Amino acid sequence: MLGPLGISEFDERIYRAYLARPDRTQWEIAAQLGTAPGQIQSAVDRLAELGLLREERHGQYRPVSPRTAFSALVARRRAETEAAFAAVGDAVDDLASEYRANRLQGDPTELVEVITDEESVTRRVAELVQSVRTHFWVLDRPPYLGPYSNDAEEALTMDLLGRGVDIRSVYTPEALEPPGRFELITRLSKLGEQARLLPALPFRLRIMDRRVALVALIGGRYDRIVVVHRSGLLDAILELFDTYWQRAQPIASTVPPAPDRPSEEDLLLLKMLQAGYKDQAIARQLGTSARTVTRRIAAIASQLGLDTRFQMGAEVVKRGWL
Numbered sequence: 001m002l003g004p005l006g007i008s009e010f011d012e013r014i015y016r017a018y019l020a021r022p023d024r025t026q027w028e029i030a031a032q033l034g035t036a037p038g039q040i041q042s043a044v045d046r047l048a049e050l051g052l053l054r055e056e057r058h059g060q061y062r063p064v065s066p067r068t069a070f071s072a073l074v075a076r077r078r079a080e081t082e083a084a085f086a087a088v089g090d091a092v093d094d095l096a097s098e099y100r101a102n103r104l105q106g107d108p109t110e111l112v113e114v115i116t117d118e119e120s121v122t123r124r125v126a127e128l129v130q131s132v133r134t135h136f137w138v139l140d141r142p143p144y145l146g147p148y149s150n151d152a153e154e155a156l157t158m159d160l161l162g163r164g165v166d167i168r169s170v171y172t173p174e175a176l177e178p179p180g181r182f183e184l185i186t187r188l189s190k191l192g193e194q195a196r197l198l199p200a201l202p203f204r205l206r207i208m209d210r211r212v213a214l215v216a217l218i219g220g221r222y223d224r225i226v227v228v229h230r231s232g233l234l235d236a237i238l239e240l241f242d243t244y245w246q247r248a249q250p251i252a253s254t255v256p257p258a259p260d261r262p263s264e265e266d267l268l269l270l271k272m273l274q275a276g277y278k279d280q281a282i283a284r285q286l287g288t289s290a291r292t293v294t295r296r297i298a299a300i301a302s303q304l305g306l307d308t309r310f311q312m313g314a315e316v317v318k319r320g321w322l
Contacts, residue, residue: 026041048061170245177284211230
């Protein structure tokens with residue numbers, strides 16, 4: 001029954017014997033099971049190494065609580081299994097790179113995959129995202145393939161963060177226009193996504209584990225893409241992403257929260273103003289009217305004793321609100 005944990009039937013019998021009578025000796029157990037004491041000692045050594053028995057004094061062992069012992073053992077086996085699969089994944093990546101490098105010598109078209117229909121793009125993107133283990137870097141701008149969904153984006157980001165993936169995203173203001181998306185990205189930034197903003201980007205890009213990149217082919221559309229594998233071209237794409245990343249401004253503030261900062265709702269409004277959003281665009285994000293947004297901005301400025309939005313922006317930064 002305990003074979004998956006590396007415990008043989010014989011060792012399990014020894015452990016159960018100790019559970020039944022914790023104070024018995026190895027000689028007594030050997031007599032009960034009709035086996036040699038040396039076999040009992042070997043089993044005891046294995047059980048002690050697994051954390052199921054502990055030696056209280058020389059030659060005298062007692063069982064560790066099954067719940068405690070097996071919880072620790074299961075966790076250890078799970079970690080070992082995950083590490084083994086990770087090592088296998090790395091080996092597969094290395095073999096695939098070696099295979100591709102050999103193929104490239106005879107056929108350079110192995111460098112890229114060109115995918116031109118929406119169904120194939122959707123399927124290939126899903127496959128690559130599912131395989132992500134270390135890095136997920138994005139240049140994000142519209143248009144998108146299919147309707148945008150806040151729920152789908154949140155689920156994907158939380159899944160990647162749960163895997164310990166380094167997520168870096170550079171957005172344009174247009175990318176954050178769908179209702180509720182600016183607030184979502186701000187919230188995800190607090191949970192671990194590194195999100196930045198640039199006024200414009202030339203195309204959409206996804207980089208997975210620094211080993212493959214998806215680049216939109218025509219005018220930013222994402223229904224025609226090139227999948228770039230490890231090569232000099234991918235190295236250039238990584239350098240390009242880093243250039244845009246360094247130029248972009250963080251969406252979430254890295255300044256510790258000020259004690260007198262306004263409400264979360266007003267902070268979100270101020271962040272959108274800082275990102276260059278007009279009142280109408282802010283209203284779409286917040287699900288309200290542009291007139292209401294204008295009144296809220298005027299109210300914040302009035303509370304600060306200021307007359308213009310420029311003065312308000314300078315004061316907000318000075319106070320460490322953003």
